[in-house]
Amino acid sequence: MPWWIAAAALGAVTVGHWLALRRPLGVSGILGRFAAFREERERERGAAAARSDGAALEALLAATAEAALAGDLGAAGPAPSGGGSGRLPAPLPPLSAQGAFLAALVAGGLLARALAGGPSLEAGVPGPLAARLGEGGALLALLGGGALVGFGSAACGGCTAGHGLTGCARLSPGSLVATAAFFGAAIATSLLLGRIS
Amino acid sequence: MASCPHILDCPLFAVFTMNAALAIWKINYCGSDHSRCVRYQLTAGGKEVPQNLLPNGKVLHLTPLPSR
Amino acid sequence: MSRSHALLAGLGLVLGFTLSSAGFSDWVEMHRMFTFGLEEGGPSAGSLRLMLAFAGAVAVSTAGFRLLARRDAIPPRPLTRATVPGALLFGAGWALCGTCPAAVLVQVGEGKVAALVILAGMLGGLRLHRAARRAFGWRSGSCEGSPARGGSPARRSGSGGLPEALVEEA
Numbered sequence: 001m002p003w004w005i006a007a008a009a010l011g012a013v014t015v016g017h018w019l020a021l022r023r024p025l026g027v028s029g030i031l032g033r034f035a036a037f038r039e040e041r042e043r044e045r046g047a048a049a050a051r052s053d054g055a056a057l058e059a060l061l062a063a064t065a066e067a068a069l070a071g072d073l074g075a076a077g078p079a080p081s082g083g084g085s086g087r088l089p090a091p092l093p094p095l096s097a098q099g100a101f102l103a104a105l106v107a108g109g110l111l112a113r114a115l116a117g118g119p120s121l122e123a124g125v126p127g128p129l130a131a132r133l134g135e136g137g138a139l140l141a142l143l144g145g146g147a148l149v150g151f152g153s154a155a156c157g158g159c160t161a162g163h164g165l166t167g168c169a170r171l172s173p174g175s176l177v178a179t180a181a182f183f184g185a186a187i188a189t190s191l192l193l194g195r196i197s
Numbered sequence: 198m199a200s201c202p203h204i205l206d207c208p209l210f211a212v213f214t215m216n217a218a219l220a221i222w223k224i225n226y227c228g229s230d231h232s233r234c235v236r237y238q239l240t241a242g243g244k245e246v247p248q249n250l251l252p253n254g255k256v257l258h259l260t261p262l263p264s265r
Numbered sequence: 266m267s268r269s270h271a272l273l274a275g276l277g278l279v280l281g282f283t284l285s286s287a288g289f290s291d292w293v294e295m296h297r298m299f300t301f302g303l304e305e306g307g308p309s310a311g312s313l314r315l316m317l318a319f320a321g322a323v324a325v326s327t328a329g330f331r332l333l334a335r336r337d338a339i340p341p342r343p344l345t346r347a348t349v350p351g352a353l354l355f356g357a358g359w360a361l362c363g364t365c366p367a368a369v370l371v372q373v374g375e376g377k378v379a380a381l382v383i384l385a386g387m388l389g390g391l392r393l394h395r396a397a398r399r400a401f402g403w404r405s406g407s408c409e410g411s412p413a414r415g416g417s418p419a420r421r422s423g424s425g426g427l428p429e430a431l432v433e434e435a
Contacts, residue, residue: 087337100277106374157343167342186357
């Protein structure tokens with residue numbers, strides 16, 4: 001795929017994700033929820049129970065009326081951005097929908113491989129990695145590298161999609177710094193890796 | 198004006214979405230001057246936020262929202 | 266709810282297909298991008314391809330968001346104390362395993378068995394951070410935190426800065 005088609009497609013998905021779902025595109029957060037699946041499912045069930053709790057809703061509505069009368073809900077000053085709540089982000093999607101997203105990523109890979117006519121199964125580690133670290137070393141690098149990616153993305157609050165694409169496109173200071181840092185570290189690590197022989 | 202950065206994970210935001218009558222909280226706090234929100238103030242001060250704390254400082258005692 | 270399922274599935278499919286087709290799920294291609302092709306004789310169109318695709322994607326997205334920013338309130342991503350250390354760890358790991366969280370799933374679809382090892386590492390790392398955050402009391406910077414404890418005056422007195430008249434039970 002020529003680079004400029006990939007650029008257009010990735011850009012379209014980034015913006016389209018926001019337009020369609022009112023959520024910024026990001027993968028590490030979703031994967032993180034599935035890494036702690038039981039806990040997240042419990043939380044989701046609890047939230048659903050709270051939402052369907054009539055007494056809780058009544059209390060909230062009562063608190064809303066009270067707040068309105070107290071003037072807490074009228075002091076917004078100039079019109080809020082977007083002229084209403086319609087342009088605000090949406091709440092966290094359900095686990096099942098985010099699971100569909102992850103499954104679709106897998107399907108996308110499957111489709112691309114099928115169309116490219118490559119093998120449907122590919123065992124073994126990347127050649128250059130095995131050449132430098134041996135088979136065992138390469139596996140350790142994959143496992144440890146993956147762990148660093150998981151831990152690091154949770155710590156900095158995003159991955160290449162979340163910070164690199166969405167965050168940078170929004171010119172978010174946190175994302176610009178994070179993207180520069182992770183590209184820098186990746187380049188340095190790769191160059192160092194290249195020195196091993 | 199930019200919206201509150203915690204919109205994406207604030208459990209109250211999800212609660213406000215469930216009923217149209219509660220949208221007024223989102224409009225007045227999350228979507229505009231969120232510095233008035235006491236949850237935001239506590240977070241900015243590095244303090245813990247009680248689960249049922251409303252943006253105007255009042256607390257609801259029924260059915261605690263699930264914690265992380 | 267079925268609408269968000271369908272949308273997320275469609276977006277995921279396009280994203281996955283594009284990442285695969287462009288080469289973001291290929292260890293050798295990624296290594297080439299990070300080393301600017303130096304190990305193969307120097308920068309060339311081949312080594313800059315992925316970098317260009319990424320930069321181009323950011324450019325398209327930036328333009329897209331600028332057009333929408335007037336109407337939409339897209340929350341910015343905060344810069345915290347953990348941003349730089351976390352990103353540095355991410356980058357090092359990214360170079361070692363060659364994939365980011367999105368790409369590893371694409372690799373699973375491509376049939377790369379090694380991707381399962383990487384994925385296991387990622388899930389472990391994600392879980393470890395969650396546990397460490399609790400154990401060390403790191404603040405995630407969001408207000409999703411503590412269980413309901415409202416009601417005790419002792420707690421309230423610690424929330425300095427709140428106008429006391431507002432802090433009362435409903």
